[in-house]
Structure formats: structure tokens, C-alpha cells
Amino acid sequence: SQKIEQNSEALNIQEGKTATLTCNYTNYSPAYLQWYRQDPGRGPVFLLLIRENEKEKRKERLKVTFDTTLKQSLFHITASQPADSATYLCALDPNTGTASKLTFGTGTRLQVTL
């Protein structure tokens, strides 16, 4: 069966460091991979999308890599700030047509401390 794994344990890092979050998947061939941020009590917010034929995508302090051979995506936040503290979700999209039917990982909680 399809499986998406994100580190279930919280990631604690110091302000100014680079945070790296991992998303691994099995039995899946996604056309797109997306990353979302979710704050407590709120809905997820889209951050980045990367296609299967792209190796890397950047947006300001964010960087996503996508390795379809390893079946893994890495999500980096450089120069982390306390405001980056949240849960980060990866989502895979098979792009099978009509609607975007995302499959989400359980998320990794990031805590950035001073």
C-alpha cells in the first residue's frame, strides 16, 4: 500500500540554523510533491510545489529537493526564525486527471528556539 513517512518526532533547532525535514514515500509514483505549513488550530497553507522532473525548487529561505530514485523529498529552511515554528506537511499528487487528489504525510513539527 502507499505510504508517506515524515519524522514523527519534533525537530528542535536553534535560530539561525538550517532546518531540514524529510519526506519518504513507498509504492507511489507522484507527478508532483507539495509542502504545506500548518499552525495549531488552523488549516494548512501551501508553500512549494516540485514536479517529478525537477530536482530542486527555491522560494526565499525555502528549498525543496525531489529525488524520485530515492523516493524522497527534503525541505530546507535556511536562517530559521522562531516564526518558522509550525508543523510541516508533505503531500503527493499522482496527477491522474480531473482533480488534485493529494495524499498527505502526518507532518513534522518544527520548533525554532532563540
Next chain:
Amino acid sequence: DAGITQSPRHKVTETGTPVTLRCHQTENHRYMYWYRQDPGHGLRLIHYSYGVKDTDKGEVSDGYSVSRSKTEDFLLTLESATSSQTSVYFCATTQGSYEQYFGPGTRLTVT
């Protein structure tokens, strides 16, 4: 929240009662989705819609039905609520096959 509202935001109901959750969007997006989020499971797709009166099942559709009579509204109905349907429900929209915009969520407790 990209013009998406959900109502009610919180609801407590008893086992066996019907419950309807409403999602309203002002973006005129074609696609709408209902997810549930539970600890250890992440977000799971319940049903989705690709147009007025056009809906289809997601991963966890048993016990749920949906309706979309207008572009802006997508209703999720629990015909006979069970304790296993206690969850946080999120509505989302998208215009194309890319990023989804989520509503604020509805916390449903079935006692």
C-alpha cells in the same frame, strides 16, 4: 484562508444523529475537497468535487455523503454520526491541479 469559510467551527453531537458541515468559497474555484485530520493519520481525503453536481469518493468516504448544488458551496453530511467520526474536518479548494487552499477547519465531537 483564501476566501474559504467553514461552518460550524465547532460542534458536539450525539451518536446516531445526522450532521452537515458547510464549506463556502468566494474564489469561484472549480475543485473542492473535504478532508479529515486525525492524530497519527494526517489529512485524509473524504470526498471531492470537480464541478456543480459532480462529486467522487476519496480514501475514507464510508459514512459520508456530499453535495454541491452551487459553485461556492460544498456540503459534507454524516448520515448517522459515530464516535469514529470525531475529528477535525477541513475543506479545500483549487482552480487547477496544483496548490490547495484550506479553510479554518471544523472540530466535530461525537459523544
